[in-house]
Amino acid sequence: MEVSVRLPGTLRRLETLIAERGLKRSAVLDPADLAARTALPERTVLTLLRGGAAPEDTVNDRVRLRIHTLAQGYLARSGKRMSDLAADISQSLGVSDYWARQVCDGRKMPSVELLHGLVRFFDVEDGEAFFTASADEALNRALLPALHRLERAEQDPVQALLDRYGVSGADLRSHGSISRDQLERVLEGVLRSVLPAEGETHR
Structure with a gap:
């Protein structure tokens, strides 16, 4: 993946292609969709798309928030309860239901080993970096495939x-x-x- 390109450059290239093609901006830069794909708050995605800076945070903050966001999305899609999700994670990772619930609630920080297990459980791309990357890095990764698709379409x-x-x-x-x-x-x-x-x- 083209990680050398920073978010401002990716956004400039996308905005240019959107304007040249007469595309709907919301179809390419949909804040709700990008928030779901990155496990970032939608308000943070909106701020970044407008050229602003994300709130300062620590790596631990990012990990806890993104696991919590993934868990909430999982519950919304599956119709399960938090107790069901905790039981599934407990069985999959060999941890207690209590620990799994604390992590999914964003109250407990998993070890590196267990974070790796959560990558598999939630089937996220980019491995542990999905949880630890800064907001601008996470959004940039999510936007690069769209940029590459539009650039290929020029030909x-x-x-x-x-x-x-x-x-x-x-x-x-x-x-x-x-x-x-x-x-x-x-x-x-x-x-x-x-x-x-x-x-x-x-x-």
């Missing part, structure tokens, strides 16, 4: 059209995941880009 007019209409390759491969109207608009744009206008000839 591919069809991909650029798909991006403009918010359609991914996965959408086209998935049955029923793209609406008829959306598909018609994409195909219309593709045809306009490859067929000569009336009165013109192929070059």
Whole structure:
């Protein structure tokens, strides 16, 4: 992953591509989605997207907050209770239910070994760095794939059209995941880009 590029540079490049392509900014820089993917508070993501600085914190603060955020997201998606999650972590990591609940509540700091176990349990990318990276580093990591996708699309007019209409390759491969109207608009744009206008000839 392109870790040498800092967040301000990534944001500048994304803003330029968004403007050039006529894309919806919220489709690329969605604070709620980025907050969920980074386990950062949405207000922090908004501040960083606007060029501000995240609140100062310690590594321990980051780890506790991100585990707590992941736990809350897990409960919201699964419909389970905290006691269920604690029991699952207890069984998976070989720790007590009490310890698991304290960690998920953000009240206890896990050891490096147990943090590694939580990486596996929550299936997060970037390993322990997901929990320990500063807010700007975490957000930058989450934005780089979108930046690379848009930069690749500069060399591919069809991909650029798909991006403009918010359609991914996965959408086209998935049955029923793209609406008829959306598909018609994409195909219309593709045809306009490859067929000569009336009165013109192929070059």
